[in-house]
Amino acid sequence: MKKIGFLSFGHWNPEPGSPLQTARETLIQSIELAVAAEELGLDGAYFRVHHFAQQLASPFPLLAAIGARTSKIEIGTGVIDMRYENPLYMIEDAGAADLISGGRLQLGISRGSPEQVIDGWRHFGYAPAEGEDVADMARRHAEIFLKHLDGEGFAQPNPRPMFPNPPGLLRLEPHAPGLRQRIWWGSASDATAVWAAQMGMNLQSSTLKVDETGEPFHIQQARQIRAFRAAWKDAGHAHEPRVSVSRSIFALINDMDRMYFGRGSDSDQIGHIDNFRGIFGRGYAAEPDRLVEELKQDEAIAEADTLLLTVPNMLGVEYNAHVIESILTHVAPALGWR
Incomplete structure (x- = not known):
């Protein structure tokens, strides 16, 4: 069994003819897609965070809204750029979203992207x-975020407070029990994956990685996952970690699928980003039988317990629900994911 979620970048484009022209439209459709995904039996709704871009940027109001409209699906990020974050204020926001959802928040954080x-x-x-x-x-x-997420008091109370205080040092409120074990680190290298394990965070590994060996992307990513799990074991944490990978995967079921994605599967690409040589993983688009055979060869997907499907959010809720349903119906059972 494998948990399967979607990952949306939340694009919009104000140009005439664009199917999503405003931030409001994108936010509302994001909520509706999460509701539809839950009804289809998907396990997670995840959202990318980009600042200064016409994409989703402030995740907690969106996650809280989804948490209030759904009851089962995990809600999360992939990832929040910690260069921009006040970690203590973030604890309050994350705690509120997690409590609204009933403990379903899976929070991906990282160093961030370009x-x-x-x-x-x-x-x-x-x-x-x-x-x-x-x-x-x-x-x-x-x-700092991780240190204070467990809810231990650390702040000296005012001897003359506006409201009565509980005894002892004060913690941030609202506190979300168990959230500390649902924090993920988005890692692009083997070294940061090991650091994430040492810190007791789950691992999110995307379709971009530092090219450390020159091998195909999925082989390098699988090695990264194994290094993470070995470091986790060495650290002696009491619970089992989770590992996710993200992929663009499209089952070509109808003419519209073939029009959008029928150009054939991609290959890995090499590029330079933020002064390092990066390798970008391929996408998958094929008829279901062929798609299943191709995905069987992806070592990193096999290593991970969670797969995040990147979705073309600008194509609308109905089409993205079709994309998700196609994977759940025609691909996941044949690979033993369902």
Whole structure:
């Protein structure tokens, strides 16, 4: 069995003729797609976070709204850029969204991806400390976030408070029990996957990775997953971790599928991003029988317990529900995922 969710980047385009022209339309459709996905039996609704872009940027209002409209589906991010975050305020937002959903939040965080603007995190009031780079700053914010997420009191109470305080040091409220075990780190390298395991976070591995060996993407990603699990075991954590990978996978069922995605499956691509050589994983698009055979060869999907399907959100709720249903009906059972 494998958990399957969708991952939406939440694009919109204000140009005439665009099917999604406003942020409001994208937010409402995101909620409706999560509702439809739950009805189809999908396990998760995940959303990408990009600042200064015509995409989803503030995840917690959206996740809370989805949590209020659904009852079973996991809700999460893939990923929140910790360079931009006040970790204590984020604990309050995450706690509220998790409580509204009844403990279904699966929160992916990370160092972040290339930005729309130069040093956008500076506009949010953050800068690396002396001797840090931006990746160090993101990990520092993440460590503060994790440290206080368990709900232990740390703040000295005012002796003359506006409202009565419980005894002892105070924690941030609202507190969401169990959320600490549902934090994921989006890792692009073997080293950061090991660090995530040491910190007790689950692993999110996307379709972009540092090219560390020159091997095909799925082989490098599978090795990263195994390194994560070995580091988790060495760290001695009491619970089992989760690992997700994301893929673009389309079963070509009808003429519309073939029109949109029938150009054939992609191959891995190499590019330079943020001063490192990156490898971008291929997508999959084929008739169901062929698709099943191709996916059987993907070692990283086999290693992961959770698969996130990237969806073309601008094609609308109805078509994306069809894309999801096609995978659940024609692909997942043949691969033993259902």
